[in-house]
Amino acid sequence: MKQRLLSGFFLLITFFAAAQTPESVPVTEPSPVARLIQERELLVRQYEAANARRNSLFGNQPSKKDLQEVVDALKGIIRKDTEIVQAVKNDALRRTATVVAEKQQAQQQITVAQTDQSSTQQRFYDLENQIQNLEMRDKQREKKLLDAQAAAKEAEADRTSREMLAVGLALLSAGLLFYIFRLRQRIPARR
Numbered sequence: 001m002k003q004r005l006l007s008g009f010f011l012l013i014t015f016f017a018a019a020q021t022p023e024s025v026p027v028t029e030p031s032p033v034a035r036l037i038q039e040r041e042l043l044v045r046q047y048e049a050a051n052a053r054r055n056s057l058f059g060n061q062p063s064k065k066d067l068q069e070v071v072d073a074l075k076g077i078i079r080k081d082t083e084i085v086q087a088v089k090n091d092a093l094r095r096t097a098t099v100v101a102e103k104q105q106a107q108q109q110i111t112v113a114q115t116d117q118s119s120t121q122q123r124f125y126d127l128e129n130q131i132q133n134l135e136m137r138d139k140q141r142e143k144k145l146l147d148a149q150a151a152a153k154e155a156e157a158d159r160t161s162r163e164m165l166a167v168g169l170a171l172l173s174a175g176l177l178f179y180i181f182r183l184r185q186r187i188p189a190r191r
Helices: 002-019 033-052 064-186
Strands: none
Touching: 033 064
């Protein structure tokens, strides 16, 4: 009966240890649970050997020494079971600490990524505003340039008309001078 309980306990511990090992979490150092389980199996074999001994003077019954060996073997198994449970707890704590550390690191990375994304969006909006401002300034400069070109054309037209007027007046003056000069040549000088 005790052997069945111990075997069941062994299977339960083995199942618990296997269930506590997530495949995605790497274990940095080897777990002592496997070694402890092998040591426990050795103790169970020693218990079975001690329980099978029958050195009594009264026949097929165990002697006091045999019973003491069985008790010692059972105590050894119980101590080993305690060590296994403690090792499983330590592994679970270590894995939990690793998972917590990884979650914290992932959260920090998410926070950094969100901060980077936020600052990138802000820079993008700033650049869009600068582009809009530059486009508006470019349109204003283009309008000023067109206004200046129109004013230059108007000034050129005014200057051309003044020049034409000056040329016309110069030609008229030259014609009048020529006319006066011809009149003087026809009229004899009165002296």
